[in-house]
């Protein structure tokens with residue numbers, strides 16, 4: 103193993119470990135932010151019996167597995183979401199290191215921060231139908247970093263403006279014609295930020311993925327639930343998932359699709 107390979111390996115291990123720790127913090131954010139609780143105070147505790155977690159109860163993934171997903175004191179079940187968020191964040195940070203570090207370390211770090219913001223958007227919107235501005239701003243800031251590092255500023259600007267305009271049209275269209283809010287205004291702001299991040303080409307891909315996933319899940323949900331029960335569904339989780347896939351694999355997917363299209367035309 104030469105020095106370069108060793109450094110790359112160190113970067114990947116660091117991304118994985120830091121990703122686990124930050125994932126652990128994201129759980130705090132996802133639980134406390136929508137409940138208007140301080141992120142730092144009090145320390146981590148069981149929501150059932152108030153038992154204050156010791157440092158050895160707070161080790162990402164390992165503590166959860168060791169305690170069998172239960173509180174050490176009262177044995178109340180702890181949501182598997184805690185471990186899922188830690189593991190997913192760790193692997194997304196590793197993916198950013200593998201995919202983007204060679205291109206630009208600055209972009210790799212920004213992309214990792216964006217994936218964490220997307221995880222927060224996904225889980226908070228799923229439960230509370232709410233996209234916090236601070237996460238949208240993190241996505242937009244990631245867009246500015248990407249724009250500077252790849253130099254394709256026009257693609258990003260068009261993406262940002264198109265995302266905002268299209269979703270603003272959908273927002274007011276739903277209010278005018280359907281007499282209800284089909285989208286939240288948080289979705290409009292998010293779409294502009296995602297367009298800036300992805301550039302217009304990958305933004306289209308993200309919206310296609312989000313729409314298809316949304317349509318499939320809602321069809322299944324409507325079959326399972328009673329047909330007369332009209333519940334509102336958040337669109338943010340699909341937008342976040344679509345953005346994530348387009349950001350990490352967009353170039354590959356678009357390239358594959360263009361090859362397919364050219365192959366059919368010849």
Ligand SMILES: [Zn+2]
Pocket residue numbers: 148149150151152153173174175176177178
């Ligand atoms: Zn407890």
